Amino acid sequence: RKEVEQDPGPFNVPEGATVAFNCTYSNSASQSFFWYRQDCRKEPKLLMSVYSSGNEDGRFTAQLNRASQYISLLIRDSKLSDSATYLCVVNRGGTASKLTFGTGTRLQVTL
Amino acid sequence: ETGVTQTPRHLVMGMTNKKSLKCEQHLGHNAMYWYKQSAKKPLELMFVYSLEERVENNSVPSRFSPECPNSSHLFLHLHTLQPEDSALYLCASSQDSRYEQYFGPGTRLTVT
Numbered sequence: 001r002k003e004v005e006q007d008p009g010p011f012n013v014p015e016g017a018t019v020a021f022n023c024t025y026s027n028s029a030s031q032s033f034f035w036y037r038q039d040c041r042k043e044p045k046l047l048m049s050v051y052s053s054g055n056e057d058g059r060f061t062a063q064l065n066r067a068s069q070y071i072s073l074l075i076r077d078s079k080l081s082d083s084a085t086y087l088c089v090v091n092r093g094g095t096a097s098k099l100t101f102g103t104g105t106r107l108q109v110t111l
Numbered sequence: 112e113t114g115v116t117q118t119p120r121h122l123v124m125g126m127t128n129k130k131s132l133k134c135e136q137h138l139g140h141n142a143m144y145w146y147k148q149s150a151k152k153p154l155e156l157m158f159v160y161s162l163e164e165r166v167e168n169n170s171v172p173s174r175f176s177p178e179c180p181n182s183s184h185l186f187l188h189l190h191t192l193q194p195e196d197s198a199l200y201l202c203a204s205s206q207d208s209r210y211e212q213y214f215g216p217g218t219r220l221t222v223t
Binding site: 032041042044045046098099102 | 217
């Protein structure tokens, strides 16, 4: 089983739609979680951290379910500029702390 | 300049060449990373430096040799590469290994 798993998509949605991505992780000791966005042929950029209580940043909402070991990202009122690949990232923490990246979910927002 | 910078942005090299990739971070971070991203594959962590000490080497072939002279600079020295080494090489930094990482724009490497 992969450490971090995501549906690769693509998710094709019309402008204004709400879209949700899920991500599962295998290491129950994972300590911190992030969503990154990567545009084609560009570097990943931090979108938001994911906190246990859930957090929201404008049209974006991230949630963490430790019991089921999954993370979600909800995008409301999609814009054309939201088209990108969304990477789920998990930090296993401890002395061997490191980030593990999922393969990403491709989102295409259309007119 | 702010953030994480990388040079060169594009590099084409033959299999017998020697070249170096440079990364510089202006964020006051203590940890720096090299990643490889090939087409349609997830990011692969290559090396981790924390406080200028290499703390992780993910079974990377010896034709890739990292160097971290200080906490702001990271190099990746390349020699006798193979065509399958063609990829986007990304540098990142973080406050320490527990925190989110910030990436440079990457070097797109083509080995001919």
